[in-house]
Amino acid sequence: MKKRRSVILFGGTFDPIHNGHLTVALFAGAHLHADRIIFIPARRSPHKKDAPIADDVSRLTMIHLAIMGKGCFGVSDCELTRPEPSYTIDTVAHFRCEYGPQADLFWLIGADMVAGLPHWHRITELLAACRLCIMYRGGMDKPDLTPLVSHFGQEAVARLENDVLPTPLVDISSTDIRTRIAAGQPVADLVPPLVLHYIGKNRLYHGTTVTDASK
Ligand code: ATP
Numbered sequence: 001m002k003k004r005r006s007v008i009l010f011g012g013t014f015d016p017i018h019n020g021h022l023t024v025a026l027f028a029g030a031h032l033h034a035d036r037i038i039f040i041p042a043r044r045s046p047h048k049k050d051a052p053i054a055d056d057v058s059r060l061t062m063i064h065l066a067i068m069g070k071g072c073f074g075v076s077d078c079e080l081t082r083p084e085p086s087y088t089i090d091t092v093a094h095f096r097c098e099y100g101p102q103a104d105l106f107w108l109i110g111a112d113m114v115a116g117l118p119h120w121h122r123i124t125e126l127l128a129a130c131r132l133c134i135m136y137r138g139g140m141d142k143p144d145l146t147p148l149v150s151h152f153g154q155e156a157v158a159r160l161e162n163d164v165l166p167t168p169l170v171d172i173s174s175t176d177i178r179t180r181i182a183a184g185q186p187v188a189d190l191v192p193p194l195v196l197h198y199i200g201k202n203r204l205y206h207g208t209t210v211t212d213a214s215k
Pocket of ligand 1 (some may be wrong): 011012013014015018021024059061108110111112113135136137138167170171172173174175
């Protein structure tokens with residue numbers, strides 16, 4: 001019998017992709033027995049107020065470089081080629097068409113995104129359209145979903161609790177990487193070597209005014 005597809009969708013700004021993203025994605029892949037993990041760079045995240053610093057092509061290229069030779073990882077430019085803003089629900093619909101009604105689709109988010117969930121576009125439909133998996137994030141407390149009960153109800157929150165992923169705590173953020181580069185500090189331990197080389201060669205994040213895009 002044909003195995004049901006199990007696909008992890010990992011959206012983000014990836015400005016730049018870093019070792020934290022790769023570590024948690026690998027953990028999620030093993031934990032959820034996924035056969036594919038797809039990185040999906042956002043043209044512009046509806047959850048962040050600032051536009052990415054690196055352009056779309058650079059962020060996409062860095063993902064390609066970061067996942068090179070890692071068989072289960074893939075990348076999709078579907079959000080970059082769609083008019084903005086890009087909404088998660090549309091991306092999940094895109095992959096539902098691709099993988100069919102039987103596929104298990106998981107959408108990963110870090111613990112830092114939990115508080116903003118009630119404001120996501122068509123969030124109730126999204127929670128029904130895929131399994132939203134909340135990951136631990138280094139430098140943060142374990143995700144507390146209690147405040148979500150008043151928005152989504154007990155049952156939906158119990159499902160979310162069930163899908164929380166106890167990912168390894170890797171305290172790395174793209175904001176920190178951009179800040180370090182702009183300050184001339186090393187980031188070799190924070191990004192894969194090919195990404196480091198690409199950033200240096202293209203002088204990404206050097207001398208830019210670095211803002212914390214997550215706020
Ligand atoms: P920025 O610092 O620019 O906000 P970021 O490091 O959070 O960037 P994003 O591309 O915005 O990276 O993250 C994409 C997704 O990955 C988000 O859901 C985020 O919560 C999650 N994520 C990013 N870094 C980690 C990490 N170190 N551990 C767990 N989840 C992470």
